[in-house]
Amino acid sequence: MSTPDTQNKIVVENLHKSFGDNEVLQGIDLVVAPGEVVAVIGPSGSGKSTLLRCLNKLEEPTAGRVVVDGVALTDKGVRVDEIRQRIGMVFQHFNLFPHMTVLENVTLAPVELGRLSKSAARERALTLLERVGLVEKADAKPASLSGGQKQRVAIARALAMEPDVMLFDEATSALDPEMVGEVLQVIRDLAEGGMTMVLVTHEMGFAREVSHRVVFMDGGVVVEQGPPAELFGAPKHERLRDFLSKVL
Amino acid sequence: MARNAGPAGACTQRRASSTTGVRRAAALLAVLAMAALGAIGLAVPAQADAGGEHYTIGTDTTYAPFEFNDGTELHGIDIDLLEAIAKNQHFTITWKQLGFDAAVQALQADQVDAVMAGMTITDERKQTFDFSDGYFTGGIQFGVLDGSDIASLDDLRGQTVAVKTGTQGQTYAESLQAQYDLTVTPYSDTTDMVDAVKAGQAVAYAEDYPVVAYGITKGSGFRLIGEPALGGDYGFAVNKGQNPELIEKFDAGLAALKADGTYDAIVAKYVGTSAAGASGAQTPPLGHGETFTVGTDTTYAPFEFNDGTTLKGIDIDLLEAIAKNQNFHVTWKQLGFDAAVQALQANQVDGVMAGMSITPERQQTFDFSNGYFTGGIQFGVLDGSDFQTLDDLTGQTVAVKTGTQGQEYAESLREQYDLKVTPYSDTTDMVDAVKAGQAVAYAEDYPVLAYGITQGSGFRLIGKPALGSDYGFAVNKGQNPELIEMFDAGLKNLKADGTYDAIIATYVGAQDDDAAAPTATAKPSLLEMLDQYSPALLRGLWLTFLATVISLAASFVLGIVFGFGRLARFAPARWVSTAYVYIFRGTPILIQAFFVFFAVPQLLPGVKFNPFVAGAITLALNSGAYMTEIIRGGILAVDPGQTEASRSLGLGHRKTMQKVVLPQAFRIMIPSFVNQSIITLKDTSLLSTIGLAELTFASRQIIASTYQSAQILTIVAVMYFVVITLLTVLADRMEKRFTS
Numbered sequence: 003m004s005t006p007d008t009q010n011k012i013v014v015e016n017l018h019k020s021f022g023d024n025e026v027l028q029g030i031d032l033v034v035a036p037g038e039v040v041a042v043i044g045p046s047g048s049g050k051s052t053l054l055r056c057l058n059k060l061e062e063p064t065a066g067r068v069v070v071d072g073v074a075l076t077d078k079g080v081r082v083d084e085i086r087q088r089i090g091m092v093f094q095h096f097n098l099f100p101h102m103t104v105l106e107n108v109t110l111a112p113v114e115l116g117r118l119s120k121s122a123a124r125e126r127a128l129t130l131l132e133r134v135g136l137v138e139k140a141d142a143k144p145a146s147l148s149g150g151q152k153q154r155v156a157i158a159r160a161l162a163m164e165p166d167v168m169l170f171d172e173a174t175s176a177l178d179p180e181m182v183g184e185v186l187q188v189i190r191d192l193a194e195g196g197m198t199m200v201l202v203t204h205e206m207g208f209a210r211e212v213s214h215r216v217v218f219m220d221g222g223v224v225v226e227q228g229p230p231a232e233l234f235g236a237p238k239h240e241r242l243r244d245f246l247s248k249v250l
Numbered sequence: 251m252a253r254n255a256g257p258a259g260a261c262t263q264r265r266a267s268s269t270t271g272v273r274r275a276a277a278l279l280a281v282l283a284m285a286a287l288g289a290i291g292l293a294v295p296a297q298a299d300a301g302g303e304h305y306t307i308g309t310d311t312t313y314a315p316f317e318f319n320d321g322t323e324l325h326g327i328d329i330d331l332l333e334a335i336a337k338n339q340h341f342t343i344t345w346k347q348l349g350f351d352a353a354v355q356a357l358q359a360d361q362v363d364a365v366m367a368g369m370t371i372t373d374e375r376k377q378t379f380d381f382s383d384g385y386f387t388g389g390i391q392f393g394v395l396d397g398s399d400i401a402s403l404d405d406l407r408g409q410t411v412a413v414k415t416g417t418q419g420q421t422y423a424e425s426l427q428a429q430y431d432l433t434v435t436p437y438s439d440t441t442d443m444v445d446a447v448k449a450g451q452a453v454a455y456a457e458d459y460p461v462v463a464y465g466i467t468k469g470s471g472f473r474l475i476g477e478p479a480l481g482g483d484y485g486f487a488v489n490k491g492q493n494p495e496l497i498e499k500f501d502a503g504l505a506a507l508k509a510d511g512t513y514d515a516i517v518a519k520y521v522g523t524s525a526a527g528a529s530g531a532q533t534p535p536l537g538h539g540e541t542f543t544v545g546t547d548t549t550y551a552p553f554e555f556n557d558g559t560t561l562k563g564i565d566i567d568l569l570e571a572i573a574k575n576q577n578f579h580v581t582w583k584q585l586g587f588d589a590a591v592q593a594l595q596a597n598q599v600d601g602v603m604a605g606m607s608i609t610p611e612r613q614q615t616f617d618f619s620n621g622y623f624t625g626g627i628q629f630g631v632l633d634g635s636d637f638q639t640l641d642d643l644t645g646q647t648v649a650v651k652t653g654t655q656g657q658e659y660a661e662s663l664r665e666q667y668d669l670k671v672t673p674y675s676d677t678t679d680m681v682d683a684v685k686a687g688q689a690v691a692y693a694e695d696y697p698v699l700a701y702g703i704t705q706g707s708g709f710r711l712i713g714k715p716a717l718g719s720d721y722g723f724a725v726n727k728g729q730n731p732e733l734i735e736m737f738d739a740g741l742k743n744l745k746a747d748g749t750y751d752a753i754i755a756t757y758v759g760a761q762d763d764d765a766a767a768p769t770a771t772a773k774p775s776l777l778e779m780l781d782q783y784s785p786a787l788l789r790g791l792w793l794t795f796l797a798t799v800i801s802l803a804a805s806f807v808l809g810i811v812f813g814f815g816r817l818a819r820f821a822p823a824r825w826v827s828t829a830y831v832y833i834f835r836g837t838p839i840l841i842q843a844f845f846v847f848f849a850v851p852q853l854l855p856g857v858k859f860n861p862f863v864a865g866a867i868t869l870a871l872n873s874g875a876y877m878t879e880i881i882r883g884g885i886l887a888v889d890p891g892q893t894e895a896s897r898s899l900g901l902g903h904r905k906t907m908q909k910v911v912l913p914q915a916f917r918i919m920i921p922s923f924v925n926q927s928i929i930t931l932k933d934t935s936l937l938s939t940i941g942l943a944e945l946t947f948a949s950r951q952i953i954a955s956t957y958q959s960a961q962i963l964t965i966v967a968v969m970y971f972v973v974i975t976l977l978t979v980l981a982d983r984m985e986k987r988f989t990s
């Protein structure tokens with residue numbers, strides 16, 4: 003909190019979010035440094051997705067501050083579409099555009115937002131698809147892909163806007179076990195490439211391996227956070243121990 | 251003038267109580283009152299005044315302008331006229347305001363001495379009653395809005411007039427169509443016809459002019475123009491063979507009143523113009539072998555028509571027989587009715603013999619012979635049925651057309667024959683009701699019936715024509731008087747020697763023989779019908795198609811506007827859009843059509859639509875409400891994750907809609923669009939009621955003139971089926987292409 007906003011990629015201060023009477027986030031404080039990989043864990047319903055969605059304003063916070071790249075998303079009149087271009091998001095259910103080919107999914111945003119010409123967007127899309135190992139599926143429709151392939155296309159789609167933050171919301175939860183690995187590999191590559199990332203995940207092993215810091219949420223608050231070795235090795239809070247005993 | 255002579259106050263008239271004129275209730279009361287009178291042995295005495303006889307006269311309760319109460323006193327043409335005649339002829343009268351049916355029955359029961367109640371002289375009634383000379387000729391006239399500039403028939407030139415389908419009003423308007431370049435729009439009932447004029451869809455409507463006059467007294471806001479046409483004579487009636495001196499006095503008094511101007515004054519008081527019809531006496535002269543050129547109609551079976559080689563028909567045979575009888579020759583010119591009348595005025599023909607009704611208007615231009623044929627109402631029954639006489643109809647249901655003389659006639663027989671009278675709004679429905687067994691007979695102008703029978707309608711006439719108007723042979727006023735004389739003399743001779751009856755029997759069945767029937771030709775086959783009527787039906791189909799396409803395109807735009815409106819963040823946009831959907835889904839499309847066509851022009855002066863535009867607007871608004879819901883539903887059906895994915899990439903709301911949501915929503919909507927298009931196409935058929943001449947309208951017009959409802963409806967159903975099936979297949983193809 004003593005660090006100025008400009009030195010951190012993401013700063014969340016006293017974030018509250020209610021759905022009607024249900025206060026889902028009850029005062030979250032979180033800071034993510036550039037190049038840092040933060041894994042968010044916690045039981046179902048604890049508010050992990052809501053927190054993540056507040057980071058790119060898919061949810062409107064009820065109170066508190068969210069600052070990304072020095073821009074306060076929670077300020078009035080902020081051009082949220084511009085900030086979102088710098089924050090990639092990957093969803094549990096992929097949310098690929100079914101009426102477009104894989105290539106069109108990836109080129110849509112850069113072309114429509116005037117970032118790249120059609121041909122340049124195509125070039126970049128092919129490079130990204132190459133990176134996720136799906137260049138041969140460029141002209142396929144999403145319906146013909148497996149779950150793992152879909153999620154890799156979704157990651158490529160998010161990367162097409164060259165974001166400097168990536169948000170992953172249980173990116174592997176909807177996948178058959180044999181496909182989890184290929185998606186985690188792509189994320190691992192991104193981490194190694196220095197991408198700032200917030201990962202909501204149930205893959206504890208992966209969180210431990212790839213993240214710099216783990217945040218444990220329960221009941222709308224951050225209960226405990228720290229380096230993975232500490233958090234998994236010597237959990238301080240009863241609730242975290244409880245949780246870990248169930249998932250490990 | 252008339253005084254209450256009867257001691258029984260219960261039955262004396264000149265009360266103010268029956269102004270409401272509920273005819274049936276009044277008739278019932280009168281019957282009860284008479285029964286009471288009979289039971290206590292009281293007859294209304296014919297008490298003589300110092301100066302002469304005293305008579306009790308039955309009349310109607312309310313039939314303005316002939317008789318009606320203004321709250322305190324009985325008024326009307328009938329009342330004033332008979333009172334003037336009584337004064338002139340030195341007798342006195344007591345009025346009994348019984349209602350029409352009750353008055354006629356009271357006369358038969360000798361409870362009254364005579365009836366004066368706007369009663370049309372018909373052959374059937376002549377069997378029971380003796381009539382005076384006609385004292386008034388009813389007929390058709392045009393009503394225009396009081397505030398309009400239209401003052402004469404000439405002012406109607408190039409305009410649209412409203413008529414009631416199948417009535418004499420339509421016949422009349424169509425007879426003027428060519429002369430005045432009229433557009434004649436038929437409506438299925440009086441209300442629609444009148445509303446059409448109020449809404450500015452037409453500038454005038456054709457109707458029995460006493461009815462129009464009655465409406466005017468009720469503040470209808472209309473005004474009469476032109477002169478009555480196609481009228482029947484009203485007469486003063488006594489029981490056959492009784493009170494002949496009363497008829498003599500009436501005729502003498504009427505003649506005197508006409509001579510001294512009193513008659514015109516009385517009529518003018520109520521209907522503004524003098525209208526009178528009276529038939530003259532006959533004198534028998536002889537011809538000298540001269541040749542006259544006579545104009546006639548092209549096809550007006552059974553009066554004149556070609557059977558392929560020769561001109562035939564009642565008019566033709568009758569005038570030929572008269573010519574032979576009176577020693578002159580006839581050269582026929584088959585010109586069509588209007589052209590024949592014009593040719594006569596231009597002296598290109600010497601006379602016209604074309605089923606032409608004797609009307610006061612025509613009498614200003616032409617001299618007429620005595621009536622040689624009385625049109626009128628008769629019952630048609632299915633040829634295969636057992637019904638032979640009116641008696642056979644006892645206890646049965648008969649179909650009539652609402653507001654026509656046919657209805658009037660059937661209702662006049664209701665009590666006598668214990669009939670159930672079911673009114674239909676048009677000829678087709680009425681005829682179909684009999685074909686379908688909903689009724690055993692229908693009442694209709696009998697020449698029309700006869701024409702239908704010659705067309706293979708499968709019907710048969712029973713009873714005798716009633717409430718008819720006379721057809722006459724016409725020459726130019728003041729010209730060829732010897733021709734009229736010869737015609738009348740010849741007609742008299744032919745009637746005497748049976749030739750007249752024979753000629754009539756040839757075409758419409760013997761007047762005295764219920765069993766005789768007009769000759770029916772074989773029913774045309776489906777293919778023949780198709781051949782003959784497909785151009786008209788295809789024109790209708792084209793309009794159906796056009797109305798569908800235009801209104802669907804418009805409704806699509808409405809659907810987009812209001813569909814997004816329903817999803818808008820801006821609350822008033824949501825309210826307006828929701829109200830639109832609720833209003834147009836929550837009211838029947840027929841009411842919407844009537845509203846657009848009839849009500850809007852009244853609510854917004856200066857705004858008026860022709861039936862096509864009104865129909866397209868209605869369909870577009872109606873279908874637009876459903877399109878709104880289809881579009882809203884389609885958008886909501888797209889997975890919200892799609893929007894989130896797009897927004898998370900930084901794409902704005904508009905781009906997200908355009909590129910992500912709508913393409914998917916559109917695919918979801920296609921089946922609903924196809925469905926709505928088919929519904930809209932089918933809904934066009936409802937617009938026939940506001941006169942949109944689409945396929946259903948076209949088919950009903952054809953059925954009305956051919957009676958071939960089964961064939962025409964089959965053809966039309968197949969046409970709809972084929973078009974809709976083709977559209978469905980096309981839509982399926984499109985859908986496959988979009989979703990592949």
Ligand SMILES: Nc1ncnc2c1ncn2[C@@H]1O[C@H](COP(=O)(O)OP(=O)(O)O)[C@@H](O)[C@H]1O
Pocket residue numbers: 021024026044045046047048049050051052053
């Ligand atoms: N759009 C919403 N409307 C109402 N309640 C919501 C909505 N989204 C999430 N919630 C509620 O917020 C709570 C936290 O949900 P979520 O953030 O999805 O939890 P997690 O991702 O940790 O499982 C849950 O109780 C959930 O029902």
Ligand SMILES: [Mg+2]
Pocket residue numbers: 050051052172
């Ligand atoms: Mg979640």
